[in-house]
Amino acid sequence: MSSSSITCSRFAIIAAAAVLLQSLGLSLFIFGFFPTKPALSGVRGPESFRAPWPNGVGNDSAAALPPEELKQLYQELSEISPPFDRLILMVVDGLPAEFVLGRDNKPPREAFVEAMPYTQSLLADGFAVGYRAKAAPPTVTMPCLKAMVSGAIGGFLDVALNFNTQALQDDNIIGQFFWTGRKMVMHGDDTWLKLFPGSFIRHDGVSSFFVKDTVQVDQNVSRHLDEELCRDDWDLLILHYLGLDHVGHLGGRNRYTLLHCNT
Numbered sequence: 243m244s245s246s247s248i249t250c251s252r253f254a255i256i257a258a259a260a261v262l263l264q265s266l267g268l269s270l271f272i273f274g275f276f277p278t279k280p281a282l283s284g285v286r287g288p289e290s291f292r293a294p295w296p297n298g299v300g301n302d303s304a305a306a307l308p309p310e311e312l313k314q315l316y317q318e319l320s321e322i323s324p325p326f327d328r329l330i331l332m333v334v335d336g337l338p339a340e341f342v343l344g345r346d347n348k349p350p351r352e353a354f355v356e357a358m359p360y361t362q363s364l365l366a367d368g369f370a371v372g373y374r375a376k377a378a379p380p381t382v383t384m385p386c387l388k389a390m391v392s393g394a395i396g397g398f399l400d401v402a403l404n405f406n407t408q409a410l411q412d413d414n415i416i417g418q419f420f421w422t423g424r425k426m427v428m429h430g431d432d433t434w435l436k437l438f439p440g441s442f443i444r445h446d447g448v449s450s451f452f453v454k455d456t457v458q459v460d461q462n463v464s465r466h467l468d469e470e471l472c473r474d475d476w477d478l479l480i481l482h483y484l485g486l487d488h489v490g491h492l493g494g495r496n497r498y499t500l501l502h503c504n505t
């Protein structure tokens with residue numbers, strides 16, 4: 243009787259130790275493999291154009307200015323006149339560099355050249371510069387956008403958070419456009435809207451969850467173009483096309499060429 247109770251309590255201790263060890267191992271794994279990157283607080287303001295202030299305190303009364311005056315203020319501070327009034331950022335999701343720039347120092351295949359004649363003519367005439375950026379996996383939309391606009395490498399946990407995107411906290415170029423009084427319009431992947439809520443004066447978000455849809459996701463972006471290009475109330479227009487990315491998801495890499503030959 244007494245010996246069995248000893249084994250019983252010993253068993254309980256061993257079991258408790260095993261559970262403890264397992265939770266320790268699990269937390270080590272989670273914190274080791276999914277380090278969260280803390281957002282750096284603070285954003286660049288007008289003080290970064292001025293000589294360092296002795297007390298280290300800036301003058302943030304600029305934030306209260308109306309957008310037009312804010313734009314003017316930054317214009318004067320930077321002392322550089324912009325060569326262009328407006329900027330269009332067009333993202334073609336899932337477009338391999340070899341379609342546009344070729345591969346292994348060889349020009350792209352004839353079919354690819356014919357598919358994008360305008361881009362190719364710009365490259366050929368030296369009006370466009372082509373360059374390749376190597377992205378580290380995971381190459382899902384949200385970490386890529388974060389990397390593009392903030393210049394920082396995304397944390398691995400961003401993949402898990404891709405489906406639960408929150409507003410971007412780090413200083414970034416879209417935020418800077420917003421804080422310096424630029425008006426922005428966005429049509430396309432609604433990840434932009436989640437990362438920069440309230441930053442756009444007009445937007446039409448397309449959900450990237452319609453993976454089977456390769457036509458409407460692009461049409462819903464292009465249908466605004468005629469109207470947007472006639473308006474002059476924006477400074478930055480973002481277009482994010484998802485169709486090609488969805489083609490890639492549906493049939494893999496070879497599907498691109500297959501579709502291309504059929505159409």
Ligand SMILES: *[C@@H]1O[C@H](CO)[C@@H](O)[C@H](O)[C@H]1NC(C)=O
Binds near residue numbers: 301303
């Ligand atoms: C802060 O900016 C406002 C408006 O630009 C100016 O009137 C004020 O003198 C500035 N304060 C300091 C401490 O520079």
Ligand SMILES: *[C@@H]1O[C@H](CO)[C@@H](O)[C@H](O)[C@H]1NC(C)=O
Binds near residue numbers: 447452
């Ligand atoms: C495209 O726009 C139409 C009409 O606004 C909408 O019903 C449809 O769901 C949109 N498609 C996608 C993929 O967002």
